[in-house]
Amino acid sequence: MSVIHFVIILPFLFALIVPIANKILPKVHTGWFVLPLPIAIFVLLLSMIPSIENGSEISGSLPWIPSLGIGFDVYVDGLSLLFGLLIAGIGSLVLLYSIYYLDKSKEKLSYFYVYLMLFMGAMFGLVLSDNLMVLYAFWELTSISSFLLIAFWDRRERSRYGALKSMVVTVCGGLAMFAGFALLYVMSGTFGIRELLETIPQLAEHKLFITAMLLVLAGAFTKSAQFPFHIWLPDAMEAPTPVSAYLHSATMVKAGIYLVARLSPVFSGHAVWLWMVSGVGLLTLIYGSYRAIKQTDLKALLAFSTISQLGLIMSLLGMGSAAAFYPGTSQYLFFAKATTAAIFHLINHAVFKGALFMAVGIVDHETGTRDIRKLGGLMAVMPITFTITLLGAFSMAGIPPFGGFLSKEMFFTALLQIRELSFASMQLWGSLFPIVAWVASVFTFAYSLLLVFRTFSGKAQFEKLEKKPHEAPLGMLIPPLVLASLVVMFGLFPNLLSHTLIEPAMAAIHFTGLQPQEQFMVSIDMWHGWNTELYMTIGVAIVGTAIFILQRRAAWVSKPLTNRVSLSGAYDDGQRLLDNVAGRLTRLYMTGSVRHYLIYIFLFLVLSLGLTMWLEGAFALNTEGMATTSFYEAVVIGALVLSAIAVPFANSRLMAIILTGMAGYMVTLFFVIFRAPDLALTQLIVETVSVALFLLCFYHLPKLKKELVRLPFKVWNLLIAASVGAVMTLIALSASGSRKFESISDYFIENSYKLAGGKNIVNVILVDFRGFDTMLEIVVLGIASYGIYALIRLKVKEDENDRPLGHDGMKYDVYAGIRSNDVILRTVAKLVVVLVLIYSMYLFYMGHHHSGGGFIGGLMASAALLLLAITNGVDKIARIVRVDFKRLTAIGILIALLTGTGSFLANVPFLSHTFGYFDIPLLGELELATATLFDLGVYLTVIGVASTILFTIGRDK
Structure with a gap:
């Protein structure tokens, strides 16, 4: 077991220990107990940067189901290291933040931290797995654990609704992804991710290639809230703010981004992948940014901004895949720069979005509301929170000198470059990409200004607030201050990340076998002169400011969309329709009659097995080699048959139980005759306990009454019973009389002791x-x-x-x-x-x-x-x-x-x-x-x- 395995396993072990620690130290906030774990993992991952920077990989393997090619295999390369650092680093800050955000006297802290540890462990497992099936297992575990986190305040109807909605959407996408993984196995013969990358040339020609691609993208799009699967993300805002900050900045929604990046070497170079990933990403970008400016709840505004930013990163990954159209040429690096922008903006987004969510949580915690219509004038009483929000929002808006400005400029560069692509009809439609992105950036600029100035400037409305506003305690301010400092640092010194994180991640995504330093030399500068990208940014600032000014006056900007035309409303209508149809269908067969239920089961059994055996010609009775029936066996068979036949004619339940037990004891005698003492003893005890439990159950029932039953009723029962007995007997005889393989019993006899x-x-x-x-x-x-x-x-x-x-x-x-x-x-x-x-x-x-x-x-x-x-x-x-x-x-x-x-x-x-x-x-x-x-x-x-x-x-x- 490698150290990487412990990175995954330790959060799950902590989840087991948290309730014990909570009982042993009831006066200590549980968060202090779990906080050292992500810090230690973060330090461990930091120590791996020199090795990964030099092109090495750190791996480990544990066999699980070797016959199916499934093992608990893990490895760390540039891409998984980047995501691991985000999970551990921001996870540490979120844990510190939660200690001051969650009141120990009011919240079920042991539950919260158990769920959080499960989620953290699942995310580590997802990004560090080297096996598609193991990745899928952790993928679904993130859906389950996030469901528990979102529904933490389970007495709120909206919390339960949001949790269920998130799980339904992401689990359905995960099942589609599972099917895609199965098809990849069919095409390549392996579940190993690194082994899969070695089979890339033969995959693209396979007839299942496009189907597998679309199924995998369904999983990625649902998890990363791409249009139209984004509907779960705004409702997930009902979770406590530490959960929202963690899910939106570094974990849950980034899982789909990770999957697309990880499998880009497999699918890139195909026009369908390029158009699906970049097209859906741009559509999500503009839709999310437009919806964000219509929100009055600060967390809802950040939710739609997350949707928008995820679309931006997804579109960059799609455009970066165009590099595969030009292998071995100078244009390869030309288009791969879009992937560089995606990685850099992924880091920037994690930092500024984490800071913004924590700042909004502070506003909610200290004022009692997130309604932007009740806020204003908080700058004077909450200056530190205002500064944090200002830095994060300006980076999100793409204003220099923050990191978001640099990655936004790189985004514009990629959009202008993609028009040069001569494949996939990009020269015809590629000009739409910069237009869509520029409009979306305008809305992004507008909602960023809205977030800052509608909350902290303007006229104070303290009389509308539930609490008297004041600055948060230092412990709650430290985590967002750290992230806000990184916002500035990554803007002023972007090349701190270039060689340590971005280049190794580029080498993992653009899989060519070359070392990072041999191929991807990343250099990010603040000033590139007066170019088209800068003019686009100036235009974004001007028009975005105008929309912010018009936001209170223009209905098309401020008026929210009605639920009747929203995708979320369509989801609710679909759920109600499914519930109604399922209810009607269920009432057709759920009659309350046990007899009816047995009829359904037995008829299905007879028709499915009997018809299949008959159509396949599998019924075969071979009497050769059968042993003769001894006198003792004949007696036991006779007693068994008589006791079974007598059960329906019993005059009392007690007699029916005794006769049923008699049939079981006759089976025990068979095991004795056939010299199977283990089975005989087991059957004897099971029958004894079963009879006693039957007596206990039947004691509570009224006295058995014999009623006149119509002849058709009895005939129908007889036919079903006889059919089941005949089919199962024929199947048993056919199976024993037509063996196509050697008996496995010889293997057990030979090796049980050895x-x-x-x-x-x-x-x-x-x-x-x-x-x-x-x-x-x-x-x-x-x-x-x-x-x-x-x-x-x-x-x-x-x-x-x-x-x-x-x-x-x-x-x-x-x-x-x-x-x-x-x-x-x-x-x-x-x-x-x-x-x-x-x-x-x-x-x-x-x-x-x-x-x-x-x-x-x-x-x-x-x-x-x-x-x-x-x-x-x-x-x-x-x-x-x-x-x-x-x-x-x-x-x-x-x-x-x-x-x-x-x-x-x-x-x-x-x-x-x-x-x-x-x-x-x-x-x-x-x-x-x-x-x-x-x-x-x-x-x-x-x-x-x-x-x-x-x-x-x-x-x-």
């Missing part, structure tokens, strides 16, 4: 060879037990309007429980339970070599608890045992998961196990296997699941 150190093949398969399946099974069992607990125990009181009161109104409807009055049974049970528990531990410890294992041992322990509950009553046992079985389930799953991840420490795939023989004092030579720890997790999970269900159902009135 590779896993276990003589019990069944247990070795469960905890070693197929351990991943077992882990997912116990997770499913845990979820099922929690679901049963929630359905039965979490009964929410309702008020007179039938509205839930919430957790404070919960009542548990518990009664004393039923216990056996048989004195002999109760007395004997005390001894039997001890023996059963000892035997369950024996089964657990000896399961690796003999019959048993964690699953069987857990079931045996659960059976002991069940016997105690039957003889003494559920409530009494609950008071005696005093174990939170829900928590025990979680502990078991966690142990299994940690055992699996522990294999990473040995640089082997997830859930790889090892074993060895050791001389233990007094005990002699013993075998110790890591699979035992995994089996312990299974053991505890099974006990927790079975006991949770038992005590929940048993205590329900």
